[in-house]
Amino acid sequence: MPSRNRAYWLIVLPAVLMLVVLYLAPLGDVLVTSITDPKPGLANYALLFTSGSVQKTLLTTARIAGATTLFALLLGYIVAYAMRAATTQRQRLMLFCVLLPFWISVLVRSFAWLTILGPQGPINAALQATGLTDEPVALARNETGVLIAMVHVMLPYAILTLYANMRGIDAGLVSAARSLGASRLQAFRMVFLPLTRPGLIGAGTLVFILSLGFFVTPAILGGGRVLMVAQYTALQINETVRWGLGTMLAATLMIAVLGTLWALSRVIDVKRLFSA
Amino acid sequence: MSAVRFIDVRKSYDGRIDAVRALNLAVADGEFLTLLGPSGSGKTTTLTMLAGFEQPTDGRIFIGEEDVTRVPVEKRGIGMVFQNYALFPNMTVGENIAFPLMVRGTAKAETESRVARALAMVRLDGYAGRRVQQLSGGQQQRVAVARALVFEPRLVLLDEPLGALDRQLREQMQYELKALHGRLGVTMIYVTHDQVEAMTMSDRVAVFSAGQLRQVAEPRKLYEEPESLFVAQFLGESNTLSGTIESRKGNQCTVALDGGAHVIATAVSDESATHLALRPEKIVLGAAAASCANRFPARVVDVSFLGDQLRLRLAALGRDDLIAKLANAPGLPDCAPGTAIEIGWRAEDCRALAQ
Numbered sequence: 001m002p003s004r005n006r007a008y009w010l011i012v013l014p015a016v017l018m019l020v021v022l023y024l025a026p027l028g029d030v031l032v033t034s035i036t037d038p039k040p041g042l043a044n045y046a047l048l049f050t051s052g053s054v055q056k057t058l059l060t061t062a063r064i065a066g067a068t069t070l071f072a073l074l075l076g077y078i079v080a081y082a083m084r085a086a087t088t089q090r091q092r093l094m095l096f097c098v099l100l101p102f103w104i105s106v107l108v109r110s111f112a113w114l115t116i117l118g119p120q121g122p123i124n125a126a127l128q129a130t131g132l133t134d135e136p137v138a139l140a141r142n143e144t145g146v147l148i149a150m151v152h153v154m155l156p157y158a159i160l161t162l163y164a165n166m167r168g169i170d171a172g173l174v175s176a177a178r179s180l181g182a183s184r185l186q187a188f189r190m191v192f193l194p195l196t197r198p199g200l201i202g203a204g205t206l207v208f209i210l211s212l213g214f215f216v217t218p219a220i221l222g223g224g225r226v227l228m229v230a231q232y233t234a235l236q237i238n239e240t241v242r243w244g245l246g247t248m249l250a251a252t253l254m255i256a257v258l259g260t261l262w263a264l265s266r267v268i269d270v271k272r273l274f275s276a
Numbered sequence: 277m278s279a280v281r282f283i284d285v286r287k288s289y290d291g292r293i294d295a296v297r298a299l300n301l302a303v304a305d306g307e308f309l310t311l312l313g314p315s316g317s318g319k320t321t322t323l324t325m326l327a328g329f330e331q332p333t334d335g336r337i338f339i340g341e342e343d344v345t346r347v348p349v350e351k352r353g354i355g356m357v358f359q360n361y362a363l364f365p366n367m368t369v370g371e372n373i374a375f376p377l378m379v380r381g382t383a384k385a386e387t388e389s390r391v392a393r394a395l396a397m398v399r400l401d402g403y404a405g406r407r408v409q410q411l412s413g414g415q416q417q418r419v420a421v422a423r424a425l426v427f428e429p430r431l432v433l434l435d436e437p438l439g440a441l442d443r444q445l446r447e448q449m450q451y452e453l454k455a456l457h458g459r460l461g462v463t464m465i466y467v468t469h470d471q472v473e474a475m476t477m478s479d480r481v482a483v484f485s486a487g488q489l490r491q492v493a494e495p496r497k498l499y500e501e502p503e504s505l506f507v508a509q510f511l512g513e514s515n516t517l518s519g520t521i522e523s524r525k526g527n528q529c530t531v532a533l534d535g536g537a538h539v540i541a542t543a544v545s546d547e548s549a550t551h552l553a554l555r556p557e558k559i560v561l562g563a564a565a566a567s568c569a570n571r572f573p574a575r576v577v578d579v580s581f582l583g584d585q586l587r588l589r590l591a592a593l594g595r596d597d598l599i600a601k602l603a604n605a606p607g608l609p610d611c612a613p614g615t616a617i618e619i620g621w622r623a624e625d626c627r628a629l630a631q
Contacts (some may be wrong), residue, residue: 176362178349179327180376180423190375194366
C-alpha cells in the first residue's frame with residue numbers, strides 16, 4: 001500500500017511543484033513585501049485608515065463591484081428565467097448567444113463599449129436625433145461607462161449560475177402552488193424565488209469577487225478618472241514604484257475575497273454551490 | 277346535483293390528434309371516481325383540464341353549477357395531490373400545509389388551528405416544524421394530502437398519488453385515503469393505471485383508452501358486464517373468441533365461432549362480427565359443466581398451481597390457449613396435463629362485444 005501511495009504522489013508532484021514555484025512562492029513574496037517595504041512593520045496597512053486616496057479607491061471598488069453585482073443579478077435572472085421557460089431548441093440558441101462574448105477579448109469588448117457610449121457614438125447620436133438631449137450625455141470615461149461595460153462582461157457568469165440553479169427546480173412545484181390557490185405572482189414570490197436563493201447567492205458572490213479585481217474595463221472606460229483597486233495597485237508598482245503600498249493593496253484584495261467566501265460559507269454550502 | 281360535469285369535451289394539443297374526445301361525464305357529489313386507463317389514454321389530460329392547467333379545445337366543464345372552462349387554476353378551489361408529492365422544499369411541513377390558507381389571506385390563528393387539525397387527520401401530529409426532506413415517502417404523501425384538504429375544497433384531485441410508494445405502504449395509504457373520503461364526504465377524482473387500486477377504492481371507475489371514455493360503472497359491474505372488448509381485457513383477464521352473430525333472441529344470441537362451433541352468449545353489440553369475452557373463472561370443468569348452455573370437449577395442456585387457485589391452459593374449439601381458473605376447493609376434478617375433460621359456461625357469463 002505505501003508504495004502505491006508513493007507512486008500516486010509522484011504523479012501529482014509536477015503539478016504541486018509548479019503550483020508552489022509559480023503561485024504560492026510569489027504570493028508569499030507579495031505578503032512579505034507588504035510588511036517589509038520600505039521598512040518592516042504594518043505601516044503600509046496603516047494607510048488603509050489614514051490615506052484618503054487609498055480609502056477612496058477601496059470605496060469606489062466596493063461601490064462599482066456592488067452595483068455591477070446588483071445589475072448583473074437583475075438582468076441575469078430575467079434571462080435565465082426566460083431560458084428555463086423556452087423550448088429546447090430556443091434554449092440552445094440562447095445559451096449560444098450568452099456564451100458568444102467569451103470568444104471576444106475583454107480588451108476588444110471594452111473598446112467597443114467606448115465607441116458605442118462615446119460622445120459621437122450611436123447611443124448619443126440617437127438621443128440627440130430624437131431630441132431627448134441637445135448635448136451628448138457622458139456615458140463613457142466615468143463610472144456609468146465602467147458599470148455598463150462591467151455588467152456586460154459579468155452577465156454570462158450570472159446567467160449561467162442562475163440557469164443551472166433554476167434548471168434544478170421542479171416545474172411541478174409552481175403548478176402545485178397555483179392549483180392550491182396561489183396567483184402567478186404569489187407562486188413566484190413564495191415558491192420559485194425562495195428556491196433560487198442558492199443561485200442568487202452563488203451568482204452574486206461570483207460576480208462580486210470577479211468585479212473586485214477588474215482591471216482592463218475600468219482602465220479603458222473610466223478614462224483614468226475611475227480608479228479601482230487593481231489599477232491603483234498597478235499604478236503603485238509600475239509608475240510610482242511603491243512596492244509596499246502595491247503589495248499591501250493586493251493582499252487586502254485577497255483577504256477581502258477570502259473574507260467574502262468565508263462569510264458565504266456561514267450561510268450556505270460553498271462546495272456544493274460551485275460544483276453544481 | 278353533480279359535483280363535476282364534462283360536456284362534449286375535446287382536447288387536441290397539436291390540432292391533429294385528439295388526446296381526449298367526445299367526453300361526457302358527470303361525477304356525483306361526494307363520489308370517489310377513478311379515471312383508469314393505460315398511459316396515453318387521456319385520463320391525465322382529463323384531470324389536467326379539470327384542474328385548469330390545460331383548457332379544452334371544445335366543450336365545457338362545470339364544477340357544481342359554475343362553468344369553469346375558462347376559469348384560471350387558482351380560482352377553481354380544487355385540492356390537488358401530485359404523484360411526486362410536489363411539497364415545497366423551502367418550507368416546513370406546517371408551512372406547506374398552511375400554504376393554501378396563506379394565499380387566501382386566512383387569519384393567523386385560524387390558519388394555525390386548521391393546520392393542526394389537518395396534521396392530526398393524517399396522523400402526523402407534532403410534525404409541523406419538520407423539514408419535508410426529513411420525511412419518508414409515505415409521510416410526504418400524507419403531508420400532500422393534508423395540504424390538499426386543509427382549505428376544505430369542494431373537490432380533490434389525486435394524480436397517481438401512490439405510484440411512488442412500495443406495495444405495502446400503497447395498500448395502507450389506499451385504506452387511509454378511502455377512510456378520509458368516507459369521513460369528509462368530499463368529492464374525489466383519482467387517476468391511476470393500477471386496476472386493483474381502482475377497484476378497491478372507487479365508487480365508480482371510468483375506463484379510458486385512446487382518448488375515449490369507454491365505460492363508467494361500479495367496479496363489480498365493470499368487471500362482470502364490460503361493454504367493450506377493451507374493458508373486458510384491461511380489467512382482469514378474459515378469453516377472447518372471434519365469431520359472427522347468427523341469430524338473436526332477447527338479449528341472448530347464437531354466435532358461430534371462426535372455427536365452426538356455436539356458442540350461446542349475451543348480446544351486447546349490435547354488429548354481426550363479434551368477440552366473445554369469457555372470464556377464466558367462469559369456465560367450469562367436468563361434471564359441473566353438465567348444466568351449462570355451452571359445453572365442449574377439451575384437453576388440459578398445462579397446469580399452474582397458484583396456492584388458492586389452479587390456472588389451466590386448455591385445448592378446445594380448435595385452439596390451445598383457453599385459460600380457466602379453478603378455486604382450490606374440495607371436489608377438484610382430475611386435471612393433470614393430457615386429461616380429456618368436458619368444459620362449459622353459462623350464456624350470461626359470455627358476452628358478445630364489439631371490437
